[in-house]
Amino acid sequence: MLEVDALASPWTVRLMAWGTIAVLVAFHRFRHLAAYLVIVPGATLLLSAVTQEIGRMRPVGVTVLGPWQGYAQPSRPVATLTLALTGVLYTLVPAGRWRNRGRWVAAVVIGVFCAARLYLAVDHPTDQVTALILGWPLAVVGFWLAVPHDVFPVSYRGGRQAHLDIGGRRGEAIVTALDHQLGLAVTGVEPFGLEASAGSTPLRIHVREPDGAKSALFGKLYALSHLRSDRWYKLARTVIYGRLEDEKPFSTVRRLAEYEDHLLRLMRDAGLPTPYPHGFAEITPEREYLVVMEFFDGGQEMRRAHVDDRVIDDALRVVRRMWDAGVAHRDLKPSNILVRDGKVLLIDVAFAAVRPTPWRQAVDLANMMLTLALASTPEHVYERALTVFAADDVAEAFAACRSITIPSQLRSLMRADGRHLTGRFRQLAPARRPVPIQLWDIRRAAATAALVAALAAAVILSGIYLKVAGLL
Amino acid sequence: MTPRRGVVLATVLLAAGTVLTGCAAVGDTVPGCGDPLRLAIIAQSVPGASYVPCLHDLPPGWSTSGFDPSQDGTGFLLNSDRSPGRPVTVRLTVACNTGNASPSPSRGPGVLTYTRLYSIAPRFAGTLYDVFSGGCVRYEFDFADGSQVALMEQFEQAVGLYPRQQLRLVLKRELGVELSP
Numbered sequence: 001m002l003e004v005d006a007l008a009s010p011w012t013v014r015l016m017a018w019g020t021i022a023v024l025v026a027f028h029r030f031r032h033l034a035a036y037l038v039i040v041p042g043a044t045l046l047l048s049a050v051t052q053e054i055g056r057m058r059p060v061g062v063t064v065l066g067p068w069q070g071y072a073q074p075s076r077p078v079a080t081l082t083l084a085l086t087g088v089l090y091t092l093v094p095a096g097r098w099r100n101r102g103r104w105v106a107a108v109v110i111g112v113f114c115a116a117r118l119y120l121a122v123d124h125p126t127d128q129v130t131a132l133i134l135g136w137p138l139a140v141v142g143f144w145l146a147v148p149h150d151v152f153p154v155s156y157r158g159g160r161q162a163h164l165d166i167g168g169r170r171g172e173a174i175v176t177a178l179d180h181q182l183g184l185a186v187t188g189v190e191p192f193g194l195e196a197s198a199g200s201t202p203l204r205i206h207v208r209e210p211d212g213a214k215s216a217l218f219g220k221l222y223a224l225s226h227l228r229s230d231r232w233y234k235l236a237r238t239v240i241y242g243r244l245e246d247e248k249p250f251s252t253v254r255r256l257a258e259y260e261d262h263l264l265r266l267m268r269d270a271g272l273p274t275p276y277p278h279g280f281a282e283i284t285p286e287r288e289y290l291v292v293m294e295f296f297d298g299g300q301e302m303r304r305a306h307v308d309d310r311v312i313d314d315a316l317r318v319v320r321r322m323w324d325a326g327v328a329h330r331d332l333k334p335s336n337i338l339v340r341d342g343k344v345l346l347i348d349v350a351f352a353a354v355r356p357t358p359w360r361q362a363v364d365l366a367n368m369m370l371t372l373a374l375a376s377t378p379e380h381v382y383e384r385a386l387t388v389f390a391a392d393d394v395a396e397a398f399a400a401c402r403s404i405t406i407p408s409q410l411r412s413l414m415r416a417d418g419r420h421l422t423g424r425f426r427q428l429a430p431a432r433r434p435v436p437i438q439l440w441d442i443r444r445a446a447a448t449a450a451l452v453a454a455l456a457a458a459v460i461l462s463g464i465y466l467k468v469a470g471l472l
Numbered sequence: 473m474t475p476r477r478g479v480v481l482a483t484v485l486l487a488a489g490t491v492l493t494g495c496a497a498v499g500d501t502v503p504g505c506g507d508p509l510r511l512a513i514i515a516q517s518v519p520g521a522s523y524v525p526c527l528h529d530l531p532p533g534w535s536t537s538g539f540d541p542s543q544d545g546t547g548f549l550l551n552s553d554r555s556p557g558r559p560v561t562v563r564l565t566v567a568c569n570t571g572n573a574s575p576s577p578s579r580g581p582g583v584l585t586y587t588r589l590y591s592i593a594p595r596f597a598g599t600l601y602d603v604f605s606g607g608c609v610r611y612e613f614d615f616a617d618g619s620q621v622a623l624m625e626q627f628e629q630a631v632g633l634y635p636r637q638q639l640r641l642v643l644k645r646e647l648g649v650e651l652s653p
Contacts, residue, residue, distance in 0.1 A: 052501065057512035060649045064516075069542040071513055 035146035066120030074130035082135030257289035270325035299338035328356035521607025596620035
């Protein structure tokens with residue numbers, strides 16, 4: 001029994017806690033990590049506070065056989081072991097069959113441990129009941145609230161964490177909302193192109209037309225998690241780019257959906273080849289919205305399509321039209337540029353801006369030319385560009401172009417390609433001094449200072465917090 | 473409101489209430505001499521000790537921390553804002569080595585008090601012992617020269633010794649349990 005009791009020593013619990021943290025970091029499950037770092041040490045602090053109120057002596061009238069420390073009520077070793085196991089179950093183990101099995105295993109482990117401590121007479125039964133209440137249901141409710149399974153499932157099947165599960169009640173809600181709000185007879189909804197999207201959950205929606213014909217629409221499901229991601233993304237861009245960008249974050253999920261729907265309509269009115277908007281549906285008020293648009297059936301990503309002069313010219317004319325219409329796409333990369341029947345189509349206008357800075361428009365041109373050059377040569381793309389743009393425009397585009405202005409997908413494809421495309425375009429275009437992008441203003445300086453201060457404070461407070469909570 | 477939301481809300485309110493009430497008590501870690509039911513844990517840490525240390529009202533500027541009862545004894549710290557970073561360490565154990573310590577005025581019936589000084593200036597540092605049947609309380613102090621008279625008097629007044637016999641009677645009367653031995 002002493003050996004069983006020793007198994008749940010503070011070092012065992014610490015090992016489990018740090019192991020959980022290490023796995024969460026390794027799998028980039030930062031939301032679960034944040035929840036864990038709030039709930040588990042928080043519950044430990046709560047345990048300390050409760051102990052001050054209801055702490056009592058060890059059992060009397062019997063010989064205490066095992067080692068003990070502190071008050072008996074609530075049983076601290078039982079509570080911390082239970083918390084550690086709950087943390088593992090709700091942050092590392094996928095919900096469903098595996099978590100159910102894990103619950104049974106945890107229950108057996110805790111049961112044996114409690115029995116050992118009762119045998120050793122170091123705890124009263126009620127000490128253990130109080131500890132189990134603190135370590136299990138309270139922590140489980142915390143995890144339900146912080147990382148609900150429907151929104152943040154634990155999964156090891158790959159894919160981005162931002163994507164929502166569209167099965168179950170959410171799937172039913174989507175079908176009902178599309179029927180009631182947009183009049184669509186939905187026959188099926190499936191995830192589509194998850195690997196290329198991080199800011200929403202992209203869906204292919206199968207619908208039945210009034211004449212019975214089948215067709216497909218494209219949907220982007222936005223939730224609170226995407227809103228928060230958008231805020232962080234924009235804060236990062238503010239720090240990196242400075243005042244050349246308008247990076248006001250959206251205040252609600254509804255605004256996010258409204259903005260994309262508005263941009264789709266604006267671009268359609270400007271004659272740009274973007275998906276036809278079908279409006280957006282409210283799935284859960286102020287929490288989840290689904291933007292619905294035309295599905296470009298048969299469209300191929302630029303990197304997989306045959307790119308000839310017709311495609312190059314069309315792509316460059318699309319950029320020209322955006323310039324003329326006073327809009328910028330701001331995320332031009334191969335996965336957002338489709339080709340169908342020799343025509344270029346643009347998707348994912350969520351980051352687009354109306355009346356952008358000339359710098360941003362120049363960057364759009366550079367990114368389009370780099371995308372085209374991946375499927376052709378910089379010399380040829382430059383030659384075709386001169387039929388649509390002035391040489392100075394191209395020079396300005398590549399003077400404004402930096403590594404951080406190129407979307408990460410395009411950047412990695414350029415690295416894999418091996419040719420120094422940006423340098424070659426600069427050689428071809430008239431000489432022009434680089435456009436400085438590291439401009440500082442009060443907002444950017446404040447955002448940077450606040451971010452650095454917040455990170456430093458987080459590190460210091462985490463250290464204090466973990467120390468107080470017994471994890472250090 | 474769905475049943476699940478109700479459960480969640482109730483649990484959050486319960487937790488918040490517990491935290492708020494619990495936090496108010498954090499810091500009052502060492503049992504007071506007027507709270508014998510909580511002193512029992514100290515008595516259990518040294519089962520044969522005829523006295524257990526407890527806390528009278530703390531003088532202004534003093535606080536306690538690190539209360540740690542276990543099967544090997546009980547320890548805690550007394551912190552004074554006039555001696556920052558150098559708390560008085562109080563520890564109840566089965567026995568103490570009082571060799572080379574000088575007898576001092578006794579702090580209670582059946583209690584032998586000793587003092588051993590390591591330094592007088594520039595710091596007033598040493599150990600005070602309260603030795604009694606079955607146990608001993610050791611106080612390690614390290615004060616700046618000049619403030620030691622008041623600080624010594626204050627911490628000696630702050631820490632009292634509660635008779636085990638009296639504690640046994642209280643526990644029998646209040647809880648109906650026999651404190652052993």
